[in-house]
Amino acid sequence: MNAVFKQEDFPPQNLSDYMELTLNRYFTDLDGQPGGNLHALVMQQVEKPLLEIVLNHTGGNQTKAAEHLGINRATLRKRLREYNLL
Numbered sequence: 001m002n003a004v005f006k007q008e009d010f011p012p013q014n015l016s017d018y019m020e021l022t023l024n025r026y027f028t029d030l031d032g033q034p035g036g037n038l039h040a041l042v043m044q045q046v047e048k049p050l051l052e053i054v055l056n057h058t059g060g061n062q063t064k065a066a067e068h069l070g071i072n073r074a075t076l077r078k079r080l081r082e083y084n085l086l
Helices: 015-030 038-057 062-069 073-082
Strands: none
Touching: 015 038, 038 062, 038 073, 062 073
């Protein structure tokens, strides 16, 4: 039996490669049809786990989490509310 391997059979080496692979699949699946708000879709998929991981790393300390993320604490709290993490 001959096996045929495709690029998607191998995990991407970094986040940029993963995003490229995922976005190419997204556009292929659209098949020329109009898409939705791609920016919002990507941010929802990336930002929520990012916030969760950073908060976990800081033991829930929002000030330290905001520093790690390079954003204001008020902005962090706003985003936490948006993702129902508060």
